[in-house]
Amino acid sequence: MGTPLTLEQVRQYQTEGYVVVERLFDARDLARVEEAISELSQKALASPEIMGEILELEPELVEGQPVARRIFNPYDQHEAFQALARDSRMMDSITSLIGSNFNLQHSKLNMKPPRVGSAVEWHQDLAYFPHTNDDLVTTLVYLDDATVDNGCLQVLPRHHHHFFEHHGPEGEFLGKISVNLDDGRFGRPVPLEAPAGSVIFMHCITPHSSLPNTSSRARRTLIYEYRAADSFPIYYGEMTATAESRYRPLSGSPATQARLGGPPPLIPKVGRYSSLYDLQSRSSKGETR
Template identity: 50%
Template sequence: MRGLTRQQIEHYRREGFVAVPSLLSEEDIRLVDASTAELAEETDAERIADVFEFEHEPVDGKRVPRRLYNPYEQHENFRKLAADERITDRVVSLIGPDLALQHSKLNLKPARVGAPVDWHQDLTYFPHTNDDLVAVLIYLDDATERNGCIEVLARRHRRFLDHTLPDGTFAGRITEDLDEERYGAPVKVEGTAGSAIFLHPLAPHRSAKNVSVERRRALIYQYRAADAFPIYTGPHVVDVENCAHHIRGERSPVARFGGPQPVIYRPDGHPKSLYQLQEMSQK
């Protein structure tokens, strides 16, 4: 097994995340590039809208994509990578041998316009019966503060933070004051292409707008223990579960309950992505 080291596991448990350098090779990244380019060749307008989400700001007069929806569903190469033991062995170190893929996405963060992502906790979007989930965020380009690397509030993954607007609707972002005196300074997790961040589902994180001339792509696989089951918060859960897949080990016939008691938010409407939900709540 290529599991995490004891020190890495301890760091994850204590801080809510751990960074692993050189998880993927240059060849792996070239394969992802080729698969994404193949999907971008789609010419049907309806089909392309189901595959890519676009930035609001054009670059040189052209629309640029900011997200590839559900890459696992779109191409065999993404399915192979989701089950790659270099990734899943390390996930097993954190949440046990029986794994499912909860969802996947590829954030493209293009140069000069790559949209920001506000502070949030992943598990507020998809509460489960326990918190044994982990996101594996793999940088496909060198990630720096200027091009919008991930920032994490360390040691704040023990409880749900407030994500509601004054009228009680789900904002998709943390709405309580995250002053540094109380919560500490964010950790900017920079990394070279191929490095990965293993992120607890309650670790608050964000990324700034890409103000550089370099893109900053990140492939994200969200895994869950086989006995972590989604809690129904609306019909969108059914759509998400259609993209969930058992990956490794045994399936579980029972749900396990544990972790912080989840706050149950019901989104207003059916935004297709975190970007859209946060933009709606900002208005």
Template identity: 35%
Template sequence: MLSDQQIEAYRRDGYLVIPRLIQGEQLAELRALTDRIVGEARGVAANDELYDLEPSHSAALPRVRRLKPAIFRRYAFFHALARDPAITTLLSSLLGPAIRLHGGKLNMKSAGYGSPVEWHQDWAFYPHTNDDVLATGIYLDDCDVDNGPLMVVPGSHRGPTWDHHADGRFCGALDPAACPLDLATAVPLTGPAGSMTIHHVRLVHGSALNRSNRQRRLLLHEYAAADAWPLMGVADFGEFNDRMVLGEPTIEPRVVPAPVRMPLPAADHQGSIYENQRGAGRRFFETYAEARH
């Protein structure tokens, strides 16, 4: 379980880092399976249900920037890891005794060109009836300030929900020029391979281009208290309950006031956050194409 000091820090700052949570054979299998799935992208020419590809992807040189939520349906290992007691027991200290998996993906920043993710709040994508919602990230590789770590703005989860729209449509990114947050105060979440980050659903975060000669892969899981229900609705009630990872489901949502902006009208570029953010105007992080000039 998390200590009282860790729980207090999470409530105050909106994030935690748990060093070396996943190790040994489990970490080795996670890396090997990820390598195999990325290698199989040689036969993929465009984004599909599983792959989100880098703009520079080719059959000769497969470049993947994200494995989408389909990995949890297609691969038993990923399905089981999201439910591992080593993870869910820790999260029960923050979310309570009943927890649902909201979603997940595996973001990859390849050496030298891994795509950045602009500043955003996860809450802007999937607001719920209460904000006992968070994301965990498991580093598959050692992560330091040079290879594109997750960066967070401490305490920003206690502030407003910022506008993630551009030209009247959702774009999944806040405008850094219009947001009064001091983004220079952002903290990089670093650690050795197998470390797990935790960040609150309303925490402002992003990540820069990977400029190092080392890759940085991050397996993200999104979890919610069972009584936090998505405001965008439940499409399949049976599947919704199948995503319980701890405790029992409920049909009594807990409603707590929280600042909400709906992710509508939908983004011009539907798909992953990378596609959504194509519609963003002013950017904070440099892109691969810009870095080459």
């Protein structure tokens, strides 16, 4: 049986752009996901011809072996991920934030392995996939205890009603915010440390990032993006086409009209589909033009 978010939790989400619900899932819930991760990882690493459909690897080897940094589209890869996305605790929480008519936009699993876990630079999710309104919720399920040392998520509160620039001087989409958010001009970033099983509910425009994992412990995060049924993509290109192929109906009735709302969205200028890691890396090297 699920439990909706409290009024105080909903108020924090609306005001700050995020809310942390500690230990929403227990050890038994996480054990099923652990088994699925192990199964998918072994399958991918044993079959190079399908690896790119399942995993993205860290650029560095660890003790001479490849290490996964992301599982693509886990919702469609294993029923354990579907069960968690549809769990009543998750569904009722989403209903508290955007109503009972909503769908799954996409899913991914960031592995953040010990000592080599890649950093994620500051960005806003909706800059990647603009929609007719901003009723999209990014949920991050912590599969491990998350701390500053192992590269936990950090957010910039109260900046979820406007976009920061994500484009370079020639209009190229960088996949990251192009101004410095670490110098204090826009407030102090808040690291979201929490135990395994906790869930971060984050507005789709909340700026966020994470540091590299410098610890000896993994920091895996399962991410589901939910969107209101009447929120539709407004830019059609390879990025959107790929994202829409991962859309799945979840709750309520299909919308027959698009609802308009939120700040004017950015339109990404992207030549080809890229993962966040790849796009941020290429933009740092000036390869996105």
